[in-house]
Amino acid sequence: MSTPTKITGGCLCKAVRYEVNFPEDHDFKANSVACFCTLCRKQSGAVAVHVHILPRSSFAWTSPSATPAAPLANYQVIKDNLRWFCTACGSYLAWEGNGIIEVTAGSVDEECLVGKKDGEGNVIEKGVGEQFCHPEGAVTWVNNSLGPVTEGVKGTRWKFSVAHGVRG
């Protein structure tokens, strides 16, 4: 499988767009996270959220511009941590803090994530989904997971984030 170098993504209404240029030595598996925290649950409406961790310098807003402006906005539930979203359509796009940005996997353009398709919907050129949402990546905040509903999710299960211990 070839290593992705660049992807694009954005919100549902297409007003907010971004691009990622992966660092040359980027570790896709180590930075793929399925998060079960209460904040991810509430801000997405999903029981788990797949995000991919990147250095902030590898990520750029391309619309509305490099300088955040409406409809791109952020909400700080934790001081100095920004949850970026589109105020027009509500899409949750990224979480930023401490020099890193966690990009929501679901906001990546389908052609990048799933791949290019032919007229009948068959994938003819694979996307980055398998690397971006590595099935053996990190599963964090498992203390907030929904038991039997989500216990089949693969990956190393950390009690909180990867800075804390693997859940015994």
Ligand SMILES: [Zn+2]
């Ligand atoms: Zn939008």
Ligand SMILES: [Zn+2]
């Ligand atoms: Zn979370």
